[in-house]
Amino acid sequence: MKSKAIRGQGFQAAAVLVSCLFAGAALAADAPAIKGDAQAGAQKVSMCIGCHGIPEYKAAYPELYHVPMIAGQNAAYIVAALKEYSNGARSFPTMDAIAKTLSEQDMADVAAYYSSLK
Incomplete structure (x- = not known):
């Protein structure tokens, strides 16, 4: 009986350790690198x-699209959006093309600029 309890505690400890490893990796991925x-x-x-x-600009290609104002937007959100356009997770022809030309530093700088505006 005692060995089952010890194995159960060992399993619980291992589960906690694994969940901490995954949580740490997720937090590191969300942290701004630059x-x-x-x-x-x-x-x-x-x-x-x-x-x-x-203000109120709408793009007409490839469809009518209301372009968002990004002044004052959270920098981490802007970086995440630019990365998604760059890697294809988001898609809009103009943004895809622009984002693919930006380095991570460029993305961070542009995001810092726009987030500083009101």
Whole structure:
């Protein structure tokens, strides 16, 4: 009887350890790897302002699409969105093309710039 209890405790300890390992990996994946520089980002947004800087702007290709204003948006959200456009998890032709040209530092800088705006 005692050995079953010990095995049960061992299993529980192993389960806790495995869940901690997965949680740590998930948190590390969510953590921003690169710190963005808003001043550097201000020099990199020329390709963004044509759509995201116009209130109530709608793109007409490939379909009518309301372009979101991203000024003041959370930097981590902007980086995540750019990465998703870059890797194909999100898709919009213009954003796909632009995001694929950006380095991780560029993404962080652009996100820092836009998140600093009100």
